[in-house]
Amino acid sequence: MTAVVRRIIHIDMDAFYASVEQRDNPALKGQPVAVGRCQERAVVAAASYEARKFGVRSAMPSVQAQRKCPHLIFVPPRFDVYRAVSAQIHAIFARYTPLIQPLSLDEAYLDVTHPLLPRPSATAIAEEIRAAILRETGLTASAGVSYNKFLAKLASDYRKPNGQFVIPPNRGEDFVASLPVNAFHGVGPATARRMHTLGIHTGADLRRFSLDILRQHFGKAAAFYYGIARGKDDRPVEPNRPRKSLGKEVTFEQDLRTPAELHAALRELASKVWAGCQKRNLTGRTITLKLRYTDFDQCTRSLSLADPVQDQEILAEMACRLLAPLLPVRAPVRLLGITLSALLNPQDQEAATQLSLLS
Known part of the structure; x- marks a missing residue:
């Protein structure tokens, strides 16, 4: 068969957000547009193609974007x-x-x-x-x-x-062969750098490595990399794909330096993340802290719990616990984030609790 x-x-x-703004305001058509705010700590949410010609990209600091394109027009987002x-x-x-x-x-x-x-x-x-x-x-x-x-x-x-x-099916493998691995969806910058150290620069290079060798370097992701190098991907389109995480991060107008400032910021973030959880009737077991210093060096710390987070206070407490080994901070902090993953709905929680009791 x-x-x-x-x-x-x-x-x-x-250029979705920028194109919507140009559509709704004819004066912006043909102009370099950045969706975002022109502020010291703000970033570009989206850039029109006219702006991209100057090197403006999404997630770029707004100040840097304006330096690249002095006549850049900033438009506040309308989500x-x-x-x-x-x-x-x-x-x-x-x-x-x-x-x-x-x-x-x-x-x-x-x-x-x-x-x-x-x-x-x-x-x-x-x-x-x-x-x-x-x-x-x-x-x-x-x-x-x-x-x-x-x-x-x-x-x-x-x-x-x-x-x-x-x-088409008869072109897939050949199409992948000449592409650089950093252009592959699913291969991030860090993974691309690791591949480069192994001499893997293109799909053809990746294809030369056996599945066993790739597993030694990339663990569970190896099977995916092995497949895409050959134009294969068995993942189905998932219309009801469950959400994997909920998070919130903020870039501060003033850098944070003291433990008191950092703890207060984490508690505020925890309240926002927990509000999102309550809105979606979700909780989770894994808390991840993200911290970015003023020199843009970044670190993340994660903690997985035996039982799901029950309230905002526990979420804040666990985030502060993840922060503790980093104190005192080696440099001022410009960004903090909290993400809750390994998500569960109340039915999942109840089933897990019953199973735990039976065990």
Whole structure:
């Protein structure tokens, strides 16, 4: 019996936040726009393509962005508007398939192996979706079409902005071979550096390493790297993928130096993270502290508990416990973050408690 070849589309909106601002304010069209605030500690949330020509990128400090592009126009973010437009776009996706996996407000995977509307190909569906998005929202999107998620995402970057690219099954392995590993989705900067030290710079280089050798260097992630080097990725599109973590971080207007300042900031962060947990009826077992110094050196510390966090006070206490070995801080702190992961809903908690009692 012949295996069904999946048809996966990755849709990625073009400079989404900035494009919404340019759409809603015609005076911004054709101008270098940064969504964010022009303040000492602020960062760019998104940049228009006109701004990107000057080297402005998302997550870049606003001061640095303005140095690169002195006539950069800063626009405060309007996340309620972006969420509303994202809902419009997802309604368009739903005309073609129920198998939609959002990655963020501006991108998603779609499995159209068995589409709701009869169309000759995934390529035709992607073209229709992009045309509908333009017609109904006034915004452009890029699309990648392939037989798995990894290649579909690579393909969507290939003809940006407002483009579309297809990687068929007989081209997947060859397409990956010449690409640099730091362009691979799922290979972060730290992993790319480790690969470079092993002489792995391209997909072809990665393919030369056996699964056993990759496991020695990359552990559980080795199987994924081994597969993508050969154009293989068996991950399904997950429309109801459970949330893996909840977190909050803040960059301070004034650097924090004393334990008292840091503890107060952590308690405030814990209250915000716990409010998010209560809103979603979730808790978790693993607390992660993120700390960034003024020299931009960063460290993280994690702690996993036997029982889920029960309230805001416990979350704050565990975060302060993670901070303790770092005190006194070696340099002023510009950013703190708390993330709660290994998430559970109340039903999961109750089942885990009963199992523990039975054991």
